Amino acid sequence: MNYRSFLSATALLLVLITGTITGPGCANIVPPQGGLKDTLPPVLRRVTPADSTLKFNRDRIDFVFDEYIDLDNAQQNLIMSPMPSSQPNVTRKLNTMSVRLRDTLEPNTTYSINFGNSIKDVNEGNIMKNYTYVFSTGTYFDSLQLSGKVILAETGTIDTTLTVMLHRNAEDSAVFHQKPRYIARVDNTGSFRFKNLPPGVFYLYAIKSEGSYTYTNPESLFAFADSSIIMGRHDGPVTLYAYSLPKTEAPKTGSSGNVKPKPGDKRLKMSNKLQEGKQDLLSDFSLVFETPLRDFDTTKVHFTSDSTFTQLSGFSWSLDSTRKIATLRYPWKENTAYNLALEKDFATDTLGQQLLKGDTLEFASRKIADYGKLSLRFKNLDLSKNPVLLFFVNNELKGSYPLASVNFTQNLFMPGEYTMRILEDRNKNGKWDPGSFFGKRLQPELVKPIERKIVVKANWENEAEVDVLAPPAPAAGAPPRTGVPPRGRR
Template sequence: MKSAALRSIIVLFILSIASGCANIVPPEGGKKDTKPPKLLEVSPADSQLNTKASKIELRFNEYIQLNNPSTEIQVSPLISLPITSQVTGRKVVIKIPDTLLKDNTTYRISTNGAIKDLHEGNAFPPYTYTFSTGAYFDSLKLSGVVYNAATGLPDTGAFVLLYDFDTSDSIVVREKPRYVAKIGAEGRFAFDGLPSKKFRIYALHDANGNLVYDGKEEMIGFRDTLVEPLPDTVIPITLQSFKEIFIDTLTEKENKRKPAMFADRKPKEKLILTFSINADTNINKRSFDVTKPLILAFDKYADTLHKDKMLLTTDSAGADVEVAYTMVRDTVLKNNVWIKAAWKDDALYTVRFMKAFAKDSNNNESAPVKYTFRTRNDEDYGIIDIRLPLKYKDRKYLLMVTADKDTVYYKPVTDTVVVLKKMNPTTYSMRIVVDENKNGKWDTGDLFEKRQPEMVIPYIGNVPLKAGWESVVDFEPKPKIKDKADTSPEKRDKPPTK
């Protein structure tokens, strides 16, 4: 009996080892499928004349799935109702409301990236199905480039819209376009298969995807004249996209209408009016930018400022020396106050605020506080030496230098050489504004007043700047001549001349 039990244990042990080994080694699979689906049949046949296709069937060699069909599958020209699509095994069915199709019009259904195989997700290449409700195919073309008017650089985030020539100039705010093209690389767009007729043309940054200009957060561009497609595009069309200025006076009017009975008559609890400064108080670190003001950022608007309750001093051989300053309010950020002074390099400053230095409309006062900070040294900055062509030496040209979203220089061009000192080490961009009305700033356009934005000429590329170095930049670099070894590059970095 003992031997029988022993044999059972041995059998179970062997089976467990065999089972474990079988689980460790999985069966080998084949190579991964990387081929896209293959289109086997289209019904009705592509490129039919005198037809109104209401249902198009695409049959493939494998099972299919759809990827964002509502946005990827498009019809041109647009129709007022969306087309629908569904998958049945290896077949894609696209349905079109044929009652909305116009006579003597060429329609193109583009699948873009909507069709993929079911298992591996391999995309079927973009495919266009064409049919005409008339006896011929429209085959004219229209192309061009869209620029961002504020920067002068190509705009790659917009759509270009075409409307029939006999519509009003306000059609872009009321209805979807007849034809639409997405802008590609370098701001370029192209329409193919257009009819022989004139169109109104617009560029649109469509924030909500409705293909209608809604103003405010959207950008628009237009052409003063109608455009007409040709068999071959000879002269590209240029559009400038811009953001209009909208003044909203509703809030102001509502505040004026607000009855006094709604005012809170309860006595308000007295609070402390607080603020912060734009300076690092680590005195061992040279951090404060001498080219900028000291900014007091209040938590709410300070109605009253007592200059006699603020003292600005600098350390001179261990003694505090009072520093002259001016105090101005920020015209944009209303809660901010600027303290301007002739800041010295690598100097230690202390600013003291006594109690009730500032008060708000509820008579809340600021508390006493003291800040100490150290300014940067000259070696913490760089120099940009900009060389401009003589043709821009005119007060109607404004040179604009920016770093990220900050404008660091914005003045009329009065010389062909502009040297900018004490520049923070970062990457800069430049442009020239053609200030036609000479008001000292760039003016945007207006759609309904038919006013185009002022032209902007960008510097192509960026200007990287290192601390303690000088960057020499030719705004319009001369073409490089390969035969000459001494040809100068457009940018030349070197330590600044002492």
């Protein structure tokens, strides 16, 4: 007796017992409510032709289950390998699922059909996970396997929406205009596995799955293996490092090619990055403009201090490459009031817009007591890879520091809770660089997360030892790892 038969028999027995106890005089016999919930996925009772059939020559496969089933995006979830030019057609009726093959099958080839998470029961939605049907048009099954992992190079994390591909064509352009021979999904650990592969030479890639299985958007995630994969000779898993090129935003333009203004735009729009009106002692001051600047006249910006408006010296202005960020560099003094007096025409954007009238920005610098001192000593840090220590808050980069030794000390550090990563800065430019595939091939620089959070307290000497190779943090429910400061002093 299977599990569902047991549930039915139990329910019937409870009804009979209830009727016996209440007797014939009862007006209504109410069937028992609730009971054990069905948590089991559908069970395959029969498939025609049978799984693992040799000399397969059919165009239809029927799967019969032990209960009524439903299909969830079967056309999208199904993976047939080798990939056909036309996806099989999948239908269901009651407890039967039918797959109709629409392509001519190749001779002496091992095929597999993986249904992902598309098969589930009707009542509770229990999923029959990753069921795979295998057949061969020849007299044997190919049995080689290839496994590995895909890691996001910029963060050291994973992306479960990536698809891994095997191509036969060695040309770089194959990933641009041809479907792959085989594909595999990435699981929730970033791992993948190909099964039932034949001997031969393949080329391994990973892309952001958008249905076409081609790499047409350089701003989308992409990864490639440095060398070909020779099945039958290749040993061990493969690690791919995915990257994407920076996104470019094309401005909306009018017929003249100038940026098209929004309706009602009349004045120059700008903002600053001050937090609570306070200037960080360690950072530059920035003015951020909504539209690129055509002209920026620093002689019409008056930088002064305190209520006497004393003109300051020793500062400099610069514009970034987008001409949308003007940066003021100055050796800030703690707890000091500053003023920026902007004349009406100090800046003109590409729309010809200026301030409607002069404006003055007032702000003050932070106190030294607002900061903490941070001292870290690293274990298992490879200095030969030009490490750069990166600090993040909610995945936003807050600071980067090249490391010349295993000791890191910063006398002024903003309080807060930080996560850390180590950038292996191959070209020593202090920032992460993506890879390059077309033309000269170059793998992306790698960033490795550190499995420990750092807590910095204000007006406190925060000290810690950090193991770069420490294992991941414990799972939910486990005792938390101790953070910084494990020791410290005012």
